[in-house]
Amino acid sequence: MVELNGKCALVTGGSRGIGRAIALRLAESGANVGINYLRNRSAADKTIAELSKYDITAKAYKANVANEEHLHSLFKKFKEDYGRLDIMISNAASGILKPALELTQRHWNWTMGINASTLLHLVQHAMPLIGEDGGKIVAISSLGSVRAIPNYTAVGASKAALESLVRHLSIELAPKNVNVNTLSAGVVDTDALKHFPNREEIINGSLAKTPAGRLTTPEDVADVALFLVSPSAKMIHGQTIVVDGGYSIVA
Ligand SMILES: NC(=O)c1ccc[n+]([C@@H]2O[C@H](COP(=O)([O-])OP(=O)(O)OC[C@H]3O[C@@H](n4cnc5c(N)ncnc54)[C@H](OP(=O)(O)O)[C@@H]3O)[C@@H](O)[C@H]2O)c1
Secondary structure, eight states, X not given: OOOOTTOXXXXXXXXXXXXXXXXXXXXXXXXXXXXXXXXXXXXHHHHHHHHTTSSSOEEEXXXXXXXXXXXXXXXXXXXXXXXXXXXXXXXXXXXXOOOGGGOOHHHHHHHHIIIIIHHHHHHHHHGGGSOTTOEEEEEEEEGGGTSOOTTOHHHHHHHHHHHHHHHHHHHHHGGGTEEEEEEEEOOOOSGGGGGSTTHHHHHHHHHHHOTTSSOOOHHHHHHHHHHHTSGGGTTOOSOEEEESTTGGGOO
């Protein structure tokens, strides 16, 4: 049991998929949870209804996490609603899936911006809301940060930058009692996979190669996120924790 009563958490992209599962785990453990989303209001409403079944405060914030002004107003509203921040999960991501030779400067900048720079801006906004008790920050990454995957050039590079940023943030924030870590997932069958032209191939390839014999679920990722924000993980700083059923260690 992880006890998060009274803590306040923000999960970007918390309305669907992995973010939603993490938001629910945090709420189950007693944390008040704000979720952010971009376009799909009905999914956000549905998740808020599920979160509200726990005796916590749940609110949804529409914002594009790649947009500095949106982030500014997101944190302003979050401060008005919760007054403080203890846990932040940087989960929302995007990016252009194309062969490297077809990537334009615009594709590259967008992908690096939303997947890597966004964490820096989120943390800069979050720190004034984190008290002396400290806080927990978890960024969600993927195996494309360390492996080469067709069409994943820009996203893979952005996730590698994200993981490096986590390490640099962690040395700056550890003395302030803030843990910053990365949680990197294997293939998880969320809506995000629908954007891959070779979705079936990705799922079947992952299933065939995963020693645990099944795909990683959003709940598997959420369980580890819950551990990382718990007091038991207080000496874990700047690490990338992989949740993939053993997929990435198979030769
Ligand atoms: N699925 C996988 O196989 C996998 C594997 C490894 C790592 N990951 C990582 O896990 C994270 C979540 O992925 P997922 O598969 O759960 O995605 P998903 O099911 O597609 O959900 C994406 C969430 O992010 C929100 N979002 C998208 N763009 C946004 C933006 N610009 N600003 C704010 N919110 C935005 C969406 O809101 P709307 O619904 O309003 O658009 C939604 O809540 C990502 O960092 C991804 O790279 C995924």
